[in-house]
C-alpha cells in the first residue's frame with residue numbers, strides 16, 4: 001500500500017508480535033504481521049529467556065513487513081520490564097539472560113535492605129518492592145560472585161538490547177529504566193547512591209534516553225536481512241506497560257486529579273493512575289505502590305497484580321494432563337461455574353512460578369481452609385474472580401493515596417476482550433469499566449514513534465487518535481452486592 005507504516009515490535013512475557021500501524025483517513029489501523037511465542041527456558045535450575053530466538057522472530061517479522069509496505073516510517077520495540085542482558089567489551093553476552101521469575105532473587109529484598117535501608121531505597125526510586133526487580137537480580141549476581149559482573153561493560157534492558165541490535169547504538173530508555181528500582185525518577189537519572197550502596201559497577205548504567213529518540217537508521221547488517229534500508233529506529237516507551245498506558249482512550253493526559261485509572265491487563269495486571277509527577281509518600285511505601293516513569297515526563301503510579309498469568313498457567317497444567325483446553329472454553333466453563341466456589345489471591349507467593357499451577361492452587365485451597373475445586377470450571381472462575389477482588393482492593397488503595405474517588409476504570413490489553421472478567425471487574429469495583437483497545441501496547445508504541453517523528457504534536461493528539469480509531473466496550477456495575485462477603489473473606493487470605 002502507499003501509506004506509511006510504523007512498525008511496533010511488542011514483546012510480552014508469553015508472546016511477541018510485529019505489528020504495522022498506519023493512519024488512514026484520520027484513523028489508526030493495525031495489522032498483525034507476525035506473532036510468535038515467548039516462553040521462559042529452564043536451564044539447569046535457572047529460568048532464562050531465549051533472546052536470540054526472539055531476535056530471529058523479530059527479523060522474520062520485519063522482513064514480512066517490509067515486503068508488504070512500500071513506505072516504512074520507523075520501527076521501535078517495547079518489552080516487559082526489569083530483565084536485562086549484560087554485554088562485554090567485544091559486544092558479546094557477558095552472561096545469561098535471566099527471567100525475572102528465576103529463583104535466585106529469593107530473599108534478596110532483605111539482603112538489599114541490609115546494605116541500604118528500605119526507606120532509602122524507596123525514597124531514591126519510588127518503586128514497589130518486588131523480588132523480580134532488576135536491583136535484586138543484580139544483587140543476586142553480586143552475592144553469587146557472578147563473573148558476568150566483572151566482564152560486562154553495558155547493561156541493556158530487553159528493549160534497549162533489541163534497539164541496539166537494530167541500530168547499533170546502545171541506549172537506556174527511561175520508562176524501562178524506571179522499573180529497575182535503581183533509577184531516581186525525580187532526578188531523572190540512575191541512583192548513584194543505590195548503585196554504590198550495593199557495590200554494583202557504575203559503568204554498566206548508561207545515560208538515560210527519552211521515548212521518541214531517533215537512534216538513526218537500521219544498521220546495514222539488519223537492513224540487508226529485513227529490507228529496512230534507511231528506516232529510522234525510533235525508541236517508543238520501551239516498557240510495554242508505559243506504551244499501553246499511552247494508548248488509554250482517556251480525555252486528558254497526566255491530570256493532577258485523575259478521575260480514571262487503568263488496568264493494563266496481560267500476563268500481569270498493572271493497575272494505577274497516570275500523574276504529572278511521582279508520589280513518593282509514606283502511604284505509597286506502606287501500600288507498596290510503584291512510581292514508574294511514563295511518556296512525556298508523566299508518572300505511572302501503579303501496582304503489579306498477578307494477572308492472567310494464573311489463567312495461562314492453569315491452561316498449561318491442563319494441556320500437560322492431555323486435556324487440550326483453549327482459552328475460550330476455559331472462559332465459558334468459568335462463566336457456567338457457581339460464583340465464589342474458591343477464593344484465591346493472585347498475588348500469593350505460591351503462584352509466582354509453580355511447576356504446575358493447577359496443583360499449586362489446589363494446595364493453596366487446602367492451606368487456606370477451602371474445599372478442593374469441585375470442577376475445572378471452579379478453578380478457572382477462581383482465577384478471574386481473584387483478579388476482580390484484587391482490583392477492588394487496589395482501587396481502594398489508589399483512592400486513599402489520591403484522596404478522592406475514581407469514576408472510571410480503563411482496561412486495556414489482552415484482558416480487555418475477556419467480557420466475563422470485565423463485567424466481574426465492574427461489579428466487584430462498582431465502577432464503570434471502559435474496555436479496549438486490546439492492542440494498547442502496540443498502539444502506544446506506534447503513537448510514541450509518531451510523536452517522536454513530529455507526526456503527532458502532543459499526547460492529547462495521540463489519545464484523540466486512539467479514541468477516533470478504536471471503539472471501546474463499556475460495562476456498568478450490575479451485581480455489586482454479592483461481592484461484599486467474598487471481599488471480606490478475600491481480605492483474610
Ligand code: LFR
Pocket residue numbers: 012013079080081082083100132179239240241266267268270304
Ligand atoms: C508487564 C510487565 C510489568 C512488569 C512485569 C515484569 O508485561 O512489564 O509492568 O512489572 O511485566 O517485567
